[in-house]
Amino acid sequence: MIELLRQNSRLAALIAVVLILLVAVIMMLLQWQSAEGDLDDVEKDRALAEINRISTLAAYDLATLQAEETQLSAKPRFPEEVPIVDLMIYVANGAPQYSVTITAVMPASAVGSESIGGKNYHAYKTEVTVKGTLTNIISLIKYIERGRFNSIRIEDVSLSASGGSWQGKFTIVVITE
Amino acid sequence: MNIDINLLPEELRPRPAVETRTLFLILLILALAGGCYLLYDAKSNAEAEMADLEKSIDQVNQQINNIRQQGQALKSSVDRLDTLTKSYESFVASRILWGSALERVQALKPTGVGMELGELTQKGNTLVIGGTSSGYSTIASYGRSLDRDTKFILSGWPKLNSATFSLTVSVAPGGGG
Numbered sequence: 440m441i442e443l444l445r446q447n448s449r450l451a452a453l454i455a456v457v458l459i460l461l462v463a464v465i466m467m468l469l470q471w472q473s474a475e476g477d478l479d480d481v482e483k484d485r486a487l488a489e490i491n492r493i494s495t496l497a498a499y500d501l502a503t504l505q506a507e508e509t510q511l512s513a514k515p516r517f518p519e520e521v522p523i524v525d526l527m528i529y530v531a532n533g534a535p536q537y538s539v540t541i542t543a544v545m546p547a548s549a550v551g552s553e554s555i556g557g558k559n560y561h562a563y564k565t566e567v568t569v570k571g572t573l574t575n576i577i578s579l580i581k582y583i584e585r586g587r588f589n590s591i592r593i594e595d596v597s598l599s600a601s602g603g604s605w606q607g608k609f610t611i612v613v614i615t616e
Numbered sequence: 617m618n619i620d621i622n623l624l625p626e627e628l629r630p631r632p633a634v635e636t637r638t639l640f641l642i643l644l645i646l647a648l649a650g651g652c653y654l655l656y657d658a659k660s661n662a663e664a665e666m667a668d669l670e671k672s673i674d675q676v677n678q679q680i681n682n683i684r685q686q687g688q689a690l691k692s693s694v695d696r697l698d699t700l701t702k703s704y705e706s707f708v709a710s711r712i713l714w715g716s717a718l719e720r721v722q723a724l725k726p727t728g729v730g731m732e733l734g735e736l737t738q739k740g741n742t743l744v745i746g747g748t749s750s751g752y753s754t755i756a757s758y759g760r761s762l763d764r765d766t767k768f769i770l771s772g773w774p775k776l777n778s779a780t781f782s783l784t785v786s787v788a789p790g791g792g793g
Contacts, residue, residue, distance in 0.1 A: 449638065453638060464651050467655035471655045499684065557699070573733065
């Protein structure tokens, strides 16, 4: 046998190379098949991810939500802060404008809260006492109510005639977020 | 007819440069090597494609996360704005503009019949109107005028006691507006 191999050493080497290559081909084939299988799985995952993306886009219709947000942002709502200085100046300016004298302004010691539409808001109350004619006091109340402060409400109005003039007491309630 | 006779012993006869089986083995080696290369190339391509797909899946997943985050943020913003808007609308709808209501009360008062307003007191949506009057017919007439107005509803009978009258009206929300 050894003699035979020695005589055909070239042939034996070639056969050895063939065997090695055969093993290599088989290994490569197995690896390729495994890679193809993995590729199929990843392609399925990619398709699934795309479906998820489309369904997420449908679930969160961003364009519609953005349009809704823009539309709602433009609608009037309660201010985030009390426009205290502006309101104070506004009321003070209104008094001489309607020939009414403000005799007392008493802000409530604590900030109240009010439930409106199922949500709680801050309610800042200030009691104002005025003196003037009935018509003028009513005009001042109208002036305050119809001013640029859209979250104002007048309550606890009490007006009484005293001599030739009237004395009025009312509470200005400012609602804020 | 030619006859090919070789008188040399077999081991001395000239051999072909490459034997047929050797040639076959060389060709087989080449084929196997080629196959090996092709399989390696295919496996590498599949792996590269898989890597690309995995990268793409990551990107899609990132997009899905972004859409979800943006969508949730927009949704909560829309919900918040919607609540605020509804609350504000509810506030405006239920608010009584007392300035206008009192102006109307004053305007509807009969004139020149010995009747004078002396006190206006508001609590909630109720307004108690008090004053002096020379007769009940004037009060009744005033009460009817108020009740006929879309903004007021007369509550009970107007009272008159020694020329001092009092009548109570409830004011519709948005009243006086």
